[in-house]
Amino acid sequence: xxxxxxxxxxxxxxxxxxxxxxxxxxxxxxxxxxxxxxxxxxxxxxxxxxxxxxxxxxxxxxxxxxxxxxxxxxxxxxxxxxxxxxxxxxxxxxxxxxxxxxxxxxxxxxxxxxxxxxxxxxxxxxxxxxxxxxxxxxxxxxxxxxxxxxxxxxxxxxxxxxxxxxxxxxxxxxxxxxxxxxxxxxxxxxxxxxxxxxxxxxxxxxxxxxxxxxxxxxxxxxxxxxxxxxxxxxxxxxxxxxxxxxxxxxxxxxxxxxxxxxxxxxxxxxxxxxxxxxxxxxxxxxxxxxxxxxxxxxxxxxxxxxxxxxxxxxxxxxxxxxxxxxxxxxxxxxxxxxxxxxxxxxxxxxxxxxxxxxxxxxxxxxxxxxxxxxxxxxxxxxxxxxxxxxxxxxxxxxxxxxxxxxxxxxxxxxxxxxxxxxxxxxxxxxxxxxxxxxxxxxxxxxxxxxxxxxxxxxxxxxxxxxxxxxxxxxxxxxxxxxxxxxxxxxxxxxxxxxxxxxxxxxxxxxxx
Numbered sequence: 001x002x003x004x005x006x007x008x009x010x011x012x013x014x015x016x017x018x019x020x021x022x023x024x025x026x027x028x029x030x031x032x033x034x035x036x037x038x039x040x041x042x043x044x045x046x047x048x049x050x051x052x053x054x055x056x057x058x059x060x061x062x063x064x065x066x067x068x069x070x071x072x073x074x075x076x077x078x079x080x081x082x083x084x085x086x087x088x089x090x091x092x093x094x095x096x097x098x099x100x101x102x103x104x105x106x107x108x109x110x111x112x113x114x115x116x117x118x119x120x121x122x123x124x125x126x127x128x129x130x131x132x133x134x135x136x137x138x139x140x141x142x143x144x145x146x147x148x149x150x151x152x153x154x155x156x157x158x159x160x161x162x163x164x165x166x167x168x169x170x171x172x173x174x175x176x177x178x179x180x181x182x183x184x185x186x187x188x189x190x191x192x193x194x195x196x197x198x199x200x201x202x203x204x205x206x207x208x209x210x211x212x213x214x215x216x217x218x219x220x221x222x223x224x225x226x227x228x229x230x231x232x233x234x235x236x237x238x239x240x241x242x243x244x245x246x247x248x249x250x251x252x253x254x255x256x257x258x259x260x261x262x263x264x265x266x267x268x269x270x271x272x273x274x275x276x277x278x279x280x281x282x283x284x285x286x287x288x289x290x291x292x293x294x295x296x297x298x299x300x301x302x303x304x305x306x307x308x309x310x311x312x313x314x315x316x317x318x319x320x321x322x323x324x325x326x327x328x329x330x331x332x333x334x335x336x337x338x339x340x341x342x343x344x345x346x347x348x349x350x351x352x353x354x355x356x357x358x359x360x361x362x363x364x365x366x367x368x369x370x371x372x373x374x375x376x377x378x379x380x381x382x383x384x385x386x387x388x389x390x391x392x393x394x395x396x397x398x399x400x401x402x403x404x405x406x407x408x409x410x411x412x413x414x415x416x417x418x419x420x421x422x423x424x425x426x427x428x429x430x431x432x433x434x435x436x437x438x439x440x441x442x443x444x445x446x447x448x449x450x451x452x453x454x455x456x457x458x459x460x461x462x463x464x465x466x467x468x469x470x471x472x473x474x475x476x477x478x479x480x481x482x483x484x485x486x487x488x489x490x491x492x493x494x495x496x497x498x499x500x501x502x503x504x505x506x507x508x509x510x511x512x
Contacts, residue, residue, distance in 0.1 A: 038389035038510040041275055043149040045134045045396065045504045048078055055126040055135035057150035058176035058211055059240025059269055062088070062113040062122045067172075068139035068242050068267060070113045072124050072150075075134050075398035075468040076103040077427060082131025086111060090119035091174075091211050103131060108398060108428035108468045123176040123211035126150070134502040136398040137269070141244060144266035144381050147399045147483065147497045154178060154236035155274035161334055161366040162296035162384055163226040163243060165217040166250035168263065172242045173214040175230065177206040183235030189220045190227040190298070190334060196220050206237055224250060227298040227334045230272065239272035245370075245382055261340065262292055264370040266381035266496060273386045276300060276362035279511040280387030282353040283454065284411035284480035284498055285311065285339075289347055290372040293339040297355065298364045299329040305361035309337055310354040311345055312413075314454050319349050324356075329363055352413045352454045352478075354511075355387060371496050379485050381496025388500050391415050391476030393507025395500075400426060400459060400467035401483055406495075407460040409482040410436065410471060414449035415511055420475035421448050424457045429465040449477065471501060476509045 046053040060070025076082045082103045089096035097117045103109050113122055126135050135150040163171045177183040187201040198219050206212050220226055230239050247265030251257040276299070287293050299305045308324035322344055329335045339345050355365040368384040401408040414420050423446045426435040434445040436457035444457055459469060471479040483497040 038277060039505060039508055040153065041273055041277055041389050042500065043152040043271065043502050045132060045152070045502055047505050048132050052127065052129045053133055053152070055150040055152055056154065056176060056178050056238040057124040057135065057137045058238050059174035059242050060113065060122060060137055060139045061120055063118040064114070066120055067244070068141055068269065070122065071138045072111045072113060072126065073108065073136045073138060073398040074101065074103050074126055075108040075396060075428070076105055076131040077134065077396055077468065077470055078132030079105050080130050081105060082128040082133050084126065084128030086116070087125040088113055088117045089123055089209055089211055090117055091121040091213050093119065096209055101126065101128065103128070103133065104430060105131065106427045106430050106432050121174060121211065121213045123174065125178050132504070134396045134398050138399055139267065139269050141267040145495045145497070146267055146269045146383065148269045148271055148385070148499050149502050151238040151271055154238050156232040156236050157274055158230040158239040158272035159298060159300060159364045160228040160241045160270060160272045161298035161364050162368055163216065163228055163241060165220055165223045165226060167222065167252060168246050168248040168250050169217065170244045171216040171226065173216055173228065174211055174240045174242065175206055175214065176211040176238050177208060177235060178238065179235060180208050181235050182207055183237050184233050185237060186231045186233060187214065188229040189216065190229070190332065191220060191223045192225060195332070203233065225296060225334060225336060229300065241270045241272065243268045243270070243384065262370060262372045264382045268382050268384045270384050270386065273364050276364050277389040278357045278360060278362050280355040280365040280389055281413065281415060281478045281511050282367050282387045282480065283413040283478045284409065284482045285351040285353045285367070286369065287339050287345055287347055292370045292372070294368055295337040295353065295355065296334055296366045296368070297327060297329045297337065298334045299331060299361065301361050302331050303361045304331055305329040305357050305363050306359040307355060307357050307363060310356065312352045312354070312452065312454060313346070314350045319346065350456065352411070369496065369498055379496060383496045383498035385499045388478055390503060390508050390510055391478050392503030393473050393476055394504040395471040395479035395502065396504070397469040397481045397501045400462055400469045402467065403461055403464055404486065406483050406485060407458070408469070410457040410459060410469065411454065411480045411482065412449060412457070412471060413454045413478045414451055414475070415478060416475055417451050418475060419448055419450050420473045420477060421446055422471060422473045422477060424459065425470050425472070426462055426466045426468065427470065428468045429463070431466070432470070435459055435462065476507060
């Protein structure tokens with residue numbers, strides 16, 4: 001197939017295409033690719049023989065009338081009981097609330113945070129001994145919900161490539177200090193015009209054990225893309241982004257409205273990433289007439305990154321193959337790869353995405369989906385997640401679909417050069433059983449992936465007590481979960497969630 005020409009990098013986002021910043025970025029990321037362990041760039045479960053583990057969940061509220069009402073989901077996929085504590089602290093609060101936690105083997109506990117502490121914004125920490133534990137948090141807003149992994153470590157640097165503060169958007173950062181010493185952080189926001197470093201967000205104090213929220217929408221206004229950098233000059237923190245869209249659209253004039261092809265609506269929860277990497281993978285890409293996808297690339301370095309985006313179509317014998325799409329990401333800036341604008345990427349064909357820096361300058365990649373609730377896509381929602389720099393032989397999704405409310409699609413990709421066998425199991429009530437069907441509705445207790453192949457396992461109708469999903473393979477794979485609402489006969493379903501599983505360290509390899 002003909003190679004796509006170099007993409008023009010100054011095109012308005014609202015009419016599709018690519019956006020890059022014009023001014024240099026903060027350039028404060030001073031790590032080198034050789035120094036970054038890819039396992040530190042995403043939440044990772046402790047090994048089976050680990051004595052203890054900790055999980056940090058900064059970004060949620062607690063209460064029915066709050067913006068992102070949170071539930072902590074603790075899944076023990078090991079063969080021994082995990083015991084520990086759940087600690088919850090409110091933004092602006094003084095003392096955390098601590099409750100004991102016990103999770104038997106192959107059991108999942110769901111804890112609504114409003115049952116522990118009601119507040120506009122809260123952070124949670126889970127500390128356990130024993131078991132093999134993974135933790136996610138689920139948030140619910142007025143019209144949408146999302147699920148994302150909690151963090152398994154803190155860091156002194158965090159990045160979030162794709163935020164927005166247009167008139168329909170609200171962007172909040174949650175910054176949590178889980179340790180006993182005070183932390184201080186500097187915040188920088190890269191837009192298409194400049195880098196903003198508000199003076200009152202330099203040296204921002206985060207007290208021991210406290211969570212601080214920042215309403216970025218009120219600080220950096222009317223920007224279609226905001227790439228965020230958080231640097232701790234003292235201590236370490238963890239960072240989440242809570243992004244909402246109200247469905248009005250970003251346009252403020254009739255001319256802009258005519259060019260605006262869709263209006264996102266919904267709530268997303270996205271964990272920040274502590275560093276750049278040369279290669280990022282996304283298993284669950286999708287483009288359709290009313291399902292819109294884009295990838296935002298942020299380059300925190302002082303060198304230009306020459307990136308190629310590989311879009312691998314499902315069933316390539318039928319759907320064909322595509323040449324990589326080159327994207328230049330200037331130093332300290334971002335670029336937006338809008339799949340809607342690329343005619344070669346067909347509608348209605350699911351795909352995987354690999355982001356690869358060809359000149360070795362690492363970047364951070366984030367993929368966003370928006371469902372408009374029309375045509376063949378009977379649901380409304382938004383989802384945003386960063387990719388994975390690793391493949392693993394085992395991925396866990398603590399939260400699976402609720403029977404009658406959701407359906408799930410587990411997308412799996414084999415990035416290696418040998419065939420692998422994959423199995424999906426469901427647990428949560430002390431037992432683990434094979435689950436899932438193929439696209440034809442036939443049981444798929446296991447499947448074989450050839451090198452580079454991508455498949456999806458359909459999961460629905462689970463017992464509510466057995467909703468944790470584990471994907472196991474005999475070689476490294478990438479696994480993502482797409483959860484969709486079940487629409488009623490009268491209206492579109494509300495909600496869209498798309499996120500990576502949590503890998504176990506055993507059998508993990510970098511994608512580079």
